[in-house]
Amino acid sequence: MDAGVPRLVLTPRDATAAPAEEALRLWCRETGLAGAPLGDHYLRAGEDFLRLLVFLGCSPTVSFEMPDEAAIGSGSFYHVAITCLPAPTLRADRMTLTPRCPACREALQEWRELWPPGSPAVEAECPSCAAGLRPEVLNWRRSAGVGSAFIEVLGIHAGTVQPAPALFERLKTVSGLEWQHFFVSELPVDPSLH
DSSP states (O other): OOOOEEEEEEEESSTTOOOOHHHHHHHHHHHTSEEEEOSSSEEEEOTTHHHHEEEOTTOOOOOOSOOSGGGTTSSSSOEEEEEEEEEEEEEOOTTOOOOBOTTTOOBOTTHHHHSOTTSBOOOEEOTTTOOEEOGGGSOOTTSOEEEEEEEEEETOOTTSEEEOHHHHHHHHHHHSOOEEEEEEEEOOOOGGGO
16 A cells, blocks of 8 residues: 655645635745746745754755656655645545544544545534534644645655744735644545545
């Protein structure tokens, strides 16, 4: 089974916010996170990339050079992907931590059956207390997230990077939206499946 491409994912806090792909590309460039285009859905790392992402002591070597055209979309060098989906969608992977029901605090062991990763984020019922649950209100502890619009930094493993406060400040300035982040290792999401 392919573990997918590790990535840092940025998405608006409001999971229903659905800015257009071109707006996301512009915002990435305006913040300095991303630079020149790499194909239709990707951008090179920008001039402020290393100021906006704080690499921690356990970080691997930082690589910005594209080894070849086939590397676009892979985790073999740092670049930015833009993903827009028609509905709020849960982005998770096999390492996603189990959330708890906010009402009864019971661990939602069946979360993958309630919301299969990559599926639209619909309301479900807590198996323990029958409270209504939406995946975007659960505490995924940065191991998953919900949204319609995503800025993804490919090649970033969980625990190796912390987004600087300046990144969120710049994103809010250019977009008017509050942003959040999480980490996943997954294959690219196919918008046509929604």
